[in-house]
Amino acid sequence: MLRVENLNVFYGGIHALKGVSIDVQEGQIVSIIGSNGAGKSTLLNTISGIVKPKEGRIEYRGKELPRVPHRVVKAGISQVPEGRLVFANLTVKENLMMGAYLRRDKKGIERDLRSVFRLFPRLEERINQMAGTLSGGEQQMLAMGRGLMSSPDLILLDEPSLGLAPLLVKTIFEIIEDIKRMNKTILLVEQNAYKALSVADKAYVLEQGRITREGSARDLLRDKTIQEAYLGKVQ
Amino acid sequence: MSGFLQQLINGLSIGSVYALMAVGYSLVYSIMNFSNFAHGGVIMIGSYIGFFAMTAFKMPFATAFCTAALGTGLLAVLIERIAYSPLRKRNAPFLYFIISAMGVSIFLENIIIASPIGPTFRTYPRVFGAEPFVVAGVNIGRLDVMMFVISTLSLIILVFIIEKTRTGMGIRASAYNLRASALMGVNTDRIILIVFGLGGLLAGIAGVLFGMKYTVYPQIGNITLKSFIAAVFGGLGSLPGAVIGSILLGIIETFTSGYLSSQFRDLIAFVLLIFILVVRPRGLMGKITEEKA
Secondary structure, eight states: OOEEEEEEEETTTTTEEEEEEEEEEEEEEEEEOOTTTHHHHHHHHHHHHHSSSSEEEEEEETTEOOSSSSHHHHHTTEEEEEEETOOOOOBHHHHHHHTTTOOHHHHHHHHHHHHHHHHHHHHTTTSSSSSSSSSSHHHHHHHHHHHHHOOSSSEEEETTTTTTOOOHHHHHHHHHHHHHHHTTTEEEEOOOHHHHHHHHHHHHHHEEEEEEEEHHHHHHHHHHHHHHSSSSOOO | OHHHHHHHHHHHHHHHHHHHHHHHHHHHHHOOOOOOOOOOHHHHHHHHHHHHHHSSSSSOOOHHHHHHHHHHHHHHHHIIIIIIIHHTTTTOOOOHHHHHHHHHHHHHHHHHHHTTTSSSOOOOOOSOSSSSSEETEEEEOOHHHHHHHHHHHHHHHHHHHHHHHHHHHHHHHHHOOHHHHHHHOOHHHHHHHHHHHHHHHHHHHHHHHHHHHBBBTTTGGGGGHHHHHHHHOOTOOOHHHHHHHHHHHHHHHIIIIIIOOOGGGHHHHHHHHHHHHHTTOOOOOOOOOOOEE
């Protein structure tokens, strides 16, 4: 569904991505794990068209993906950015409508709004509240709901568990699996490697801008070096 | 008492035109985080377009007014494309934007001085009649009333666009976070052009109104320094702030001229600016910046 080939990205003189290639199959959850600064967010932002690559190819459904953010959304890929980036000066409802900014099908928008509220009942309770007044967990839910409102086929999730209490992290990951059951494909970037591998079908390890490991999430979860480096298990 | 009311109404009328200009500043600032000092030049051009449309082209006031507004809307968009867009593409630091803006401003002023139009002061033909309205013993100039009505209507239309339309929601979202807005599918380039266009339309309206109130001359754009003060006073980036700041400034100015001396008018305005910057740098209703991690 999504194929990234030999992506090279420079970020103000820093070689942030060095020949990264990944492959995302339709209907799967694909996780990218790696430490802080490994280039995970840069990869998602390059796919979203925010960061321009120096070299490389991004193919979506067999066609070259446009390099402009709003065209990427139009093509069916939405991103839930790191740090939520909800619009604090807009209401919850308006934030969700921003997610549907490019859509004109009123009925479809209405339907997706209902399904977002089924997924996150809390958002419906706070529908007219300013997003800036929500708690961190609620803002994460809003960011995810907003990401669903463009009716994407592929969702890029950037660190959804960042800064959340353990119980909320569990909820968020349950919801990620719910979203998969809605026939969405998910590319997940996470520092919480254990959680990210537990829900994923396939995973990549990104280290200092390079993919160093890839394989089925189950295999990586059992892998000794991965356990030591990312899962905090000492053998 | 009637003197007091008269001053108050004058203040409201001047303040509402300041608001037109201040809102243009604030709109651009809210999205691009720099003060568009070319705005004064745009207002000046609007003033001239209105003047020549009525005198040289013998247009009726309404047509001249619309021509000026559309002309400056277009001019503001052009300025964005020529002077700012290339800088944006290169992620230039904001200082470059300000320098570019000043360059545009100097260019516009001098192109008028160097052209056959020259530095002469020109007076608009009278449109609204000289005899004032008399309401309960208070004399109200027709022009002052029209300035207030036209400015208020323009602002109401602007607020409607910003608060109730899809594009307006895109503008508000972009003002909060341009990148997040792009991730939602907003064509941020287009939003920026729309914002400049809207600011330009209001600048043209303000230019015509000020041209009618005072005279038209190449430096009339300097008056936007006042609206800049008003925008800072209200909180740069906040539209309600810009309007409230402008109205207050207008009233403070007319009262200073009325009860103290008109020579103190600008002095008070700038003292006010310094005072705000020291005491409350984000103004009365500065941009909301809190965000939870």
